[in-house]
Amino acid sequence: xxxxxxxxxxxxxxxxxxxxxxxxxxxxxxxxxxxxxxxxxxxxxxxxxxxxxxxxxxxxxxxxxxxxxxxxxxxxxxxxxxxxxxxxxxxxxxxxxxxxxxxxxxxxxxxxxxxxxxxxxxxxxxxxxxxxxxxxxxxxxxxxxxxxxxxxxxxxxxxxxxxxxxxxxxxxxxxxxxxxxxxxxxxxxxxxxxxxxxxxxxxxxxxxxxxxxxxxxxxxxxxxxxxxxxx
Amino acid sequence: xxxxxxxxxxxxxxxxxxxxxxxxxxxxxxxxxxxxxxxxxxxxxxxxxxxxxxxxxxxxxxxxxxxxxxxxxxxxxxxxxxxxxxxxxxxxxxxxxxxxxxxxxxxxxxxxxxxxxxxxxxxxxxxxxxxxxxxxxxxxxxxxxxxxxxxxxxxxxxxxxxxxxxxxxxxxxxxxxxxxxxxxxxxxxxxxxxxxxxxxxxxxxxxxxxxxxxxxxxxxxxxxxxxxxxxxxxxxxxxxxxxxxxxxxxxxxxxxxxxxxxxxxxxxxxxxxxxxxxxxxxxxxxxxxxxxxxxxxxxxxxxxxxxxxxxxxxxxxxxxxxxxxxxxxxxxxxxxxxxxxxxxx
Numbered sequence: 001x002x003x004x005x006x007x008x009x010x011x012x013x014x015x016x017x018x019x020x021x022x023x024x025x026x027x028x029x030x031x032x033x034x035x036x037x038x039x040x041x042x043x044x045x046x047x048x049x050x051x052x053x054x055x056x057x058x059x060x061x062x063x064x065x066x067x068x069x070x071x072x073x074x075x076x077x078x079x080x081x082x083x084x085x086x087x088x089x090x091x092x093x094x095x096x097x098x099x100x101x102x103x104x105x106x107x108x109x110x111x112x113x114x115x116x117x118x119x120x121x122x123x124x125x126x127x128x129x130x131x132x133x134x135x136x137x138x139x140x141x142x143x144x145x146x147x148x149x150x151x152x153x154x155x156x157x158x159x160x161x162x163x164x165x166x167x168x169x170x171x172x173x174x175x176x177x178x179x180x181x182x183x184x185x186x187x188x189x190x191x192x193x194x195x196x197x198x199x200x201x202x203x204x205x206x207x208x209x210x211x212x213x214x215x216x217x218x219x220x221x222x223x224x225x226x227x228x229x230x231x
Numbered sequence: 232x233x234x235x236x237x238x239x240x241x242x243x244x245x246x247x248x249x250x251x252x253x254x255x256x257x258x259x260x261x262x263x264x265x266x267x268x269x270x271x272x273x274x275x276x277x278x279x280x281x282x283x284x285x286x287x288x289x290x291x292x293x294x295x296x297x298x299x300x301x302x303x304x305x306x307x308x309x310x311x312x313x314x315x316x317x318x319x320x321x322x323x324x325x326x327x328x329x330x331x332x333x334x335x336x337x338x339x340x341x342x343x344x345x346x347x348x349x350x351x352x353x354x355x356x357x358x359x360x361x362x363x364x365x366x367x368x369x370x371x372x373x374x375x376x377x378x379x380x381x382x383x384x385x386x387x388x389x390x391x392x393x394x395x396x397x398x399x400x401x402x403x404x405x406x407x408x409x410x411x412x413x414x415x416x417x418x419x420x421x422x423x424x425x426x427x428x429x430x431x432x433x434x435x436x437x438x439x440x441x442x443x444x445x446x447x448x449x450x451x452x453x454x455x456x457x458x459x460x461x462x463x464x465x466x467x468x469x470x471x472x473x474x475x476x477x478x479x480x481x482x483x484x485x486x487x488x489x490x491x492x493x494x495x496x497x498x499x500x501x502x503x504x505x506x507x508x509x510x511x512x513x514x515x516x517x518x519x520x521x522x523x524x525x526x527x528x529x530x531x532x533x534x535x536x537x538x539x540x541x542x543x544x545x546x547x548x549x550x551x552x553x554x555x556x557x558x559x560x561x562x563x564x565x566x567x568x569x570x571x572x573x574x575x576x
Contacts (some may be wrong), residue, residue, distance in 0.1 A: 048453070074455035086453075088446040099443050102436060103455030141454055 001026045001181050002047060002078070002149045007056035009042050016042040017053070018205045022183075024149075026061075029175060029182040031196035031213075033189070035226050038202040040185040041083055044151045047183070048080045049073045060149055075103060079147035083154045083185075085134045089127030093118055093137055096126060097144060104145025112143045115174055132163055139171075150175065152184040156191055164188050168195045193217065201226060252434065263427045270419040274412045283411035285527060287483060290418040292503065293519035294425060294476035295496070300504035300515030301429050302469040305438065306462055307445040308357070311497045312368030315375040316345035316470035318492025320477030322379065322386065325487040328394045335401065341478045342471065349470030353463030369494055376492040391488025408482045418479050422516065425472055429512050432468065441465050502540065506547045508554020517556045 002024050009017040017039045024030040032040050045051035047058055049070035057066045065073050088096040094113070101107025113119045116136045121129055126137050139155055155171070156164035168188075172195040175182050186192045192199060192213070199216045201208040203225045209216070216222050277283050298313050323341035328334060356367045379386045386392070396405040407413040432438045444451040444458045451458050481487055490496070499522070500515075507518020522540060529536035551558045 050449075050453075069457075070452045071455050071457055074453060080453060086447065086450045088443050088450060090446055091443060095439070096443065099439055100454040102440065141450065144454070 001061060002183065003059045004047055005057040007046050008054045009046050009051060010054050015205050017046065020207055022200055024181050024183050026181050027179045028197045029172065029184065029195055031192040031199040032183055032185045032202065033192055033199060033226065034202035039205040040202055041153055044080065044153050044185055048078060048151050077148035079142035080151040081138045081142045081153060081155055083157060085138050087126050087134055087137045087141065091126060092123050093126050094122040097140055100141050100144040106145055108146060109144060112140045116140050131158055135159060146178050147180060149181045152182060154185055154187065156186060156188055164191055171195060259427060259430060263423055266423045267420045270416055274415045280411050283415055285523060287411055287415045287418055289520045289523035290415065290422055291476055291479045291483065292523060293516040294422050294479060295473055295500045296503035296515035296519040297425060298469045298472035298476065299500045300507065300509045301472060301512065302466065303504065303509040305433060305441055305445065306465045309365045310368040311365050311494060311501065312372030313469065313473040313500060314494065314496035315372035315492050316349055316473040317477035318379065319345045319375060320474035321481040321487045321491045324478055324481045325394050329392065334397055338478055342474055345474040346467040346471040350463050350467035353466035354459060357462040357466060358459060372492065372494050372497055376489050379489040379492055386489065389489060391486060393486040396485060409485065414483050421475060421479060425475060426512050502544055506544060506554055508556035510553050511556045511560065514554050514556035518554060521555060
């Protein structure tokens with residue numbers, strides 16, 4: 001499980017997160033939605049150690065990791081993917097996944113490549129593959145070692161509707177089998193409503209509400225602040 | 232499809248890759264022996280002491296240039312300060328001898344102090360990316376050079392000082408270090424071993440991680456790597472190679488001065504690395520040999536040899552992004568394809 005308690009993050013005078021608390025129990029897939037600038041990616045960054053929080057506390061599996069760096073949080077069992085593809089563009093796919101496997105006790109490189117359909121392109125230089133494959137490599141880097149917690153920042157961004165749905169279904173199946181706790185930021189509501197157990201809505205750096213997909217879909221305040229007619 | 236069967240398939244591939252790596256290491260070992268042995272007839276066939284001396288100096292410069300080229304290749308960092316480590320190593324050899332201490336002690340200090348210093352400095356400066364890192368290395372190099380210049384009581388200041396080698400070194404007549412023929416063979420052997428060692432490092436787990444950090448430092452952190460210490464260690468390894476060059480130069484010349492630490496020597500090593508090419512480990516050696524002989528040739532026909540080197544640098548930068556070594560590999564690759572094409576039925 002992953003928890004953030006009273007997290008605040010400022011960019012100059014602007015508070016991107018204001019006293020945000022979130023708790024995702026073990027094995028749950030939690031969606032994080034909200035309009036642009038709501039603080040979704042900032043929350044993922046604070047939880048993963050990419051951005052320092054001005055105040056508050058982060059814990060993974062009950063262990064306080066607030067003072068740990070990004071690499072230490074990774075070793076503690078946290079994997080993350082990025083909104084913009086963040087891979088080793090000049091290395092082959094197999095090479096970078098193998099390198100990612102050096103830091104974990106269970107380097108399940110072949111398993112991850114098979115799960116994400118990367119075996120056929122394993123020896124290709126990642127930067128020379130299609131965008132869809134690069135997104136999968138980004139995800140694969142986060143999945144090496146079967147992390148206990150996975151933070152996904154728009155994993156389906158830039159993919160076609162069919163690719164998004166296929167990826168999200170596969171992801172749901174995979175994390176349930178591996179019993180991974182997931183916090184996923186996604187703008188594609190079809191993806192969010194189809195794979196998430198619960199959803200947290202952020203608005204202006206604060207938690208607006210939290211609930212099951214059905215509760216969120218019909219919440220008047222969420223519809224007003226974010227969903228509009230999209231739901 | 233079970234995970235196990237897929238895993239077995241992938242493991243088989245990796246075993247083949249590991250086998251290929253072992254074969255590559257073995258073939259490199261064979262090349263290493265051939266490369267060391269090959270210089271012996273050259274050293275004895277060349278009759279001119281002047282040419283032999285020039286070749287020896289080019290080889291020693293090749294070691295320094297390799298330290299710079301290696302850092303660019305492995306870490307993506309451009310240093311203007313490796314002469315500081317080269318020069319520090321030179322003083323580490325010379326000062327104990329001046330004080331009547333033993334040569335092995337001096338060599339040991341020369342191979343430990345500069346890399347240790349580089350590692351400690353690296354822990355701070357590798358955090359600063361790009362040109363700012365280069366400027367910091369320049370500043371550190373100049374600071375050490377100034378220090379050597381001002382501490383006249385110890386270093387002899389601008390004039391430097393010469394020293395005598397002991398009669399024997401580890402049971403061998405020490406004069407072999409100052410005869411062009413034997414020193415060419417010795418320096419060349421050291422250079423080949425340095426290249427082999429760096430090649431092993433690049434292909435090691437640690438080296439591959441450092442290359443990944445060069446590619447994308449942020450992602451490397453998010454797959455669990457502490458990046459600063461690894462980059463600092465790579466900087467220290469580069470300084471270690473520069474120190475080897477400094478030791479060889481000092482033993483050969485029996486003289487040391489602050490010029491061995493000056494930024495212009497670092498700049499020349501960088502020019503050698505760029506002209507030779509940094510994509511291949513041995514590129515800087517080609518660059519060093521080319522620059523040394525171009526300098527000698529240009530010096531014969533006029534006073535402005537720097538201008539000639541400058542023009543060569545521009546031509547290589549614009550026309551040969553992979554440097555001379557990159558061009559050599561391209562030509563070899565085309566020749567090989569042509570040969571295979573003709574040989575095909």
